[in-house]
Amino acid sequence: MALKQKGGEISGDTKKRRRVGFANIDTGVEANECVKVFLVKKEDEVGKTSSYCIDLVDLNHFFGEDGKIYGYKDLKINIWLSIVSFHAYAEITYKSTQDGGKGITDLKPALQSIFGESLIEKEEFLQTFSKECHYIRNIVSDGKVLHSDSLRKDDQASDIHLDAEGPTIEVICTELHNLPVGLLYSRLVPLVLLLVEGGRPIDVTDPRWEIFLVVKKMQDPSGDSIIDLLGFATVYRFYHYPDSTRLRISQILVLPPYQGQGHGRRLLEAVNSVAFSENIYDVTVEEPSDYLQYLRSCNDTLHLLAFEPIKPSISSVVSYLKEGNLSKRTSKLRFAPPANVMELVRQKLKINKKQFRRCWEVLIYLNLDTENHRCMENFRACISDRVKGDILDKNAEANGKCLIEVPNDYDHDMTFVVFWSQAGGESDGIDGKLEGDPATQEEQLSQLIDKEMEDIAEIAQKVSLLHNS
Incomplete structure (x- = not known):
């Protein structure tokens, strides 16, 4: 980590003038205003601000109680992060420092809270491009290959086309408690903290954690194998009573330069393949982002389109929506999928019930005539x-959810069980509840419904494109 001060020494006359003047109050600077992180693959890219710059989440919580940096004039923190060894180097420059009443922020602890031991000095950082050029290749050598295909990618497009002569994309699974793999994950944690809102590291000492790595394999002109890491997903194996296992995806991240190329779907498909081959109970996702939920719903709906046993139930609902008049209904329509259909989907496709309900609405939408006004109103x-039901469930959940700690074999302080009291239940995904007077609540409800309709239409459009491609 390099510290550089711009400008020369302050003259004696200037010092005297400052003593008789009024000190400026230091209001501080937001971390995101002065911190930039660049992803680099080659040694000669280090130090160049033309390198790939990533969009960061809010970094303020890493910098003190109020999240601001104090005491620096014209502060710049440029960080280069290697996507070869996943080490980092920080270059800090400023014109001057002065205590304006809030002290001078010590930047080193804040940066180490993000990068940990992967933050190293420049000379050592530059050496990693040669010394650890095969770091990822060595890590994945003992992993299990779950998916493999050849591809050819046009540099100017995001679509990937199969090509037997191109590089190979593989998804490899390995256990996180394996020491070298755990070390790799510790170097990936900064990306989680920098790119995922609310991201936090997992406990790699627990043997129930696995990591799925999507990599690109190539050969250099000499025939030597080169492997680049494109993204990863961390997955936990939960016990499911009485004799089964549930897979939960905790984190899924594709490195920014490789996003939009189908690698997120590859990771999801690889997790699903494990669920199928091992007859896992189902697959869940921990607090998915909006985009991950969108990607997951597209993927699951695509599988459901080809699942024959659910088609009669879909046809029944679609027929009613086309022919009925729900504006005069006196009770809520039984729109949800039948219980036996949900159970069959869980058994055969490993899609959990809450996720299937989301996909069910997309499946119905795909079978409707969007130009039919009555049909769409229904x-x-x-x-x-x-x-409305989701909002009621959310309120009940807030009143009924409880946590109790239980011991385990790894770290009893970190283990707990979630349960609901009699008044509680599982939520289907609406955040928060309506507030304000009845008119305001009605407007909020209408906006929520509009958003749900837009999301369903967007997923349906993507699924149609994938299905017809």
Whole structure:
């Protein structure tokens, strides 16, 4: 980590003038205003601000109680992060320092809270490009290959085309408690903290954690194998009573330069393949981002389109929406999938019930005539009923959810069980509850329904493109 002060020494006359003047109050600077992180693959890219710069989440919580940096004039923190060894080097420059009443922020602890031991000095950082050029290749050598295909990618497009002569994309699974793999994950944690809102590291000492790595394999002109890491997913194996296992995806991240190329779907498909081959109970995702939920719903809906046993139930609902008049209904339509269908989907496709309900609405939408006004009004009425039910469930959950700690074999302080009291239940995904007077609540409800309709239409459009490609 390099510290550089711009400008020369302050003259004696200037010092005297400062003593008789009024000190400026230091209001501080937001971390995101002065911190930039660049991803680099070659030694000659280090130090160049033309390198790939990533969009960062809010970094303020790493810098003291109020999240600001104090005491520096014209502060710049440029960090180069190697996507070869995943070490980092920070260059800090400023014109001057002065205590303006809030002290001078010590930057080193804040940066180490993000990068840990992967933050190293420049000379050592530059050496990693040669010394650790095969770091990823060595890590994945003992992993299990779950998926492999050849590809050819046009540099100017995001679509990937199969090509037997191109590089190979593989998804490899390995256990995180394996020491070298755990070390790799510790170097990936900064990316989680920098790119995922609310991201936090996992406990790699627990043997139930696995990591899925999507990599690109190539050969250099000499025939030597080169492996680049494109993204990863961490997955936990939960016990499911009485004799089964549930897979939960905790983190899934594709490195920014490789996003939009289908690697997120590859990771999801690899996790699903494990669930199928081992007859896992189902697959869940821990607090998915909006985009991950979108990607997951597209993927699962695509599988459901080809699943014949659910088609009669879909046809039944679609027929009713086309022919009925729900504006005059006196009770809520039984729009949700039948219980036996949900159970069959869980058994065969490993899609959990809450996720299947989301995909169910997309499947219905795909079978509707969007130009038929009555049909779409009926569909919206069903979505309205579901949204209202979600809000009621959310309120009940807030009143009924409880946590209790339980011991385990690894770290009893970190283990707990979630349960609901009699008044509680599982939520279907609406955050928060309606507030304000009845008119305001009605407007909020209408906006929620509009958003749900837009999300369903967007997923349906993507699924149609994937299905027809």
